[in-house]
Amino acid sequence: MSPRRTAARVVTAIAASATAIALAAGPASADGGSSPSQAPTVSLGVTYFGDTSVPESQDYGWDFWRLPSLLAGDRVQVAWASDTDDWVDWGCLTGNTDDYDFSEKICNLAEDWGGDKQQRYGFKAKTAAQDAFLTFGNWDGAYHFVVERIQHRVGVALPAVSAVRHNGRIAVHPTLTNGHSLPGGLGFRLSIRVGGKTLERTAKTNAKGVCSFALAIPTSAVGQRASLQVTRGTTATYQRVKSPTIKATVR
Known part of the structure; x- marks a missing residue:
């Protein structure tokens, strides 16, 4: 292969690698929408820039950024900072609205939080929203932010039994707040406190x-x-899970 052709291939490979790195990093987008229909879609882990500056004739400015659909109880963790000497007056979650009534529904999903130049905050959605928006407001200010994670709330409860077999099983059916089941393969932990041991x-x-647990309780605990209680730790997708504790006699 000629030196010229080899050099051309090297340059092509370097350019391709640079492009791949740039795409993996994700471009930072600018400017939120002044109304829900103009809201850019937000991706997790990407930094976005906005500016709520408004003309002197306008009292207030706000930016809308479209989030994925939210379930009731979802936790949206956002880190944001002001790019000026001023602070972002507030940030909140707004949902189930359109260009005609958004001024009446600002912050209806999660109360506003602000007043600092930079902060990290977890908004919790009060209700489900097919159309959900992260909303920022200020009289005059450029800012940037990143939505770090959206975690679903999970409900789980052990069956209300008065007794369990020491060599039996006990099952739970964790669900999301919309009643849907979780996918297969998610791990849960059952803690059994008996005879002073866990x-x-x-x-x-x-x-x-x-999720079905083999109890495998020692026979020495029979009659006690x-x-x-069932638990699961916090992950990037789900909030911490903790069931109510039940008490049962070991048979």
């Missing part, structure tokens, strides 16, 4: 979203009262 059991959701 036993830990783990299991994963199956294809139907059900046990406390049982």
Whole structure:
């Protein structure tokens, strides 16, 4: 292969690598929409820039940024900072609105939070919203932000039983706030407190979203009262899960 052709291939490879790196990093977008229909769509982990500056004839400015659809109880973690000497007056979640009534529904999903030059905050959606927006407001100010994560709330409860078999099983069916099951393969932990000791059991959701634990309680605990609780730690997608504790006699 000629030196010229080799050099051309090297340059092409370097250019391709640079393009791939740029695409992986994700471009930072500028300017939110002044109304819901003009709101740019936000991707997690990408930095965006906005400016709520308004003409002197206008009392207030706000920026709308479109989020994925939210479920009730979803936690939206946002980090933002002012790019001027002023502070971002407030940020909040607005949803289920359009260009005709948004001024009446500002912050209806999560109350506003602001007053600092920079901060990180987790908004919790009061209700579900097919159309959800992160909304920023100020009289005059450029800012930037990143939506770091959106975590769903999960509900789980152990069956209300008065007794459990020491060598039996107990199952739970964790669900999202819209009643839908979780996907298969998600791990949960069952804590069994009996006889002054805590036993830990783990299991994963199956294809139907059900999680079944083998109790495997020592026979020495038969006849004693046990406390049982299911938990799951916080992840990027789901909030921490903690079921109510039940008490049952070991048979």
